[in-house]
Amino acid sequence: MNAVRAKNFALTAPAALYLVLFMVLPLLLMLYVSTLERAPFGGVLWDSHTGVAYVKLLFERDLAGAIAFNSDYIAIFARSFRLAAVTTVLTFVISLPTALYMTTLSRGRAALILFLVTVPFWTNLLVRNFAWILILRNGGTLDQTLQWLGLMVQSLDILYTPLATGIGLTYSFLPFMILPTYVALERIDKRLIEAAFDLGADRWRVLRRVVLPLAMPGILAGVILVFVPCLGAYVSPELLGGGKSMMIGNLVQAQFGASRNWPFGAALALTLLLVLLLMLVLSRLIKRRMERFA
8 A cells, every 4th residue: 555655656746846936936926025115116025024015906095195995906806707707608608619510520520510610729829919000900811802892981990999809819719619619519429409309399409408418518618718818817917908908917917027027917817816716716616516416
């Protein structure tokens, strides 16, 4: 038994050491920095602890020196969650019929579509967002195409709007929804679908009562893979939103960059992490409750 434990420890030690060095310790450092006081010219005072960074999330001092409620950062959090939720829904709406169609193809054709889905990963995310700037800008590819078709005369003025940010986020994270959804659908026993049709179910009922419940693990994995990183997205809101649709990632970068307010930037990042952890725990509890009463 001791030999088995020693072998298991030797196998898991490198991964555990990696997680401690590159995840646990940086998080602890961020937590420590968030409790420090900002230095007069940026950075932190390493020997001065305060909770001002967390108070600043909700309150600020007005011109008279009194503490007043400030909803600006709450609005940025709300915008980030809204854009992340919309992006997740859009990627799911696009991914589900795509994955269903792929399951009806032969393995060779399905592999070809999977290859095409992963092709964008061959190009840097920054380059892909610059390409969307050329497409969405006034007089760009989209405007010229619609004008050539006679569908519009003036420019759409999409660039540097939340809509442009949503388009960029949907494009960037779409493969993360397609892949797990397709894998989950591909593993479904086709005999169950045939049995549902034999029992008189129509296509909508088969999809709702058989296909979606069986594919739910893959769909939930896709939701997490899209929603979580989308909250901290930086490139698409910065380039396509033009600073007009700032998200949490842009705000954190601004605090560590131009503002040089490291404690507040660390507090923002940890607050986002805490909210995400609470959401994941809540979703897990809801899933267990649904399984218990199923």
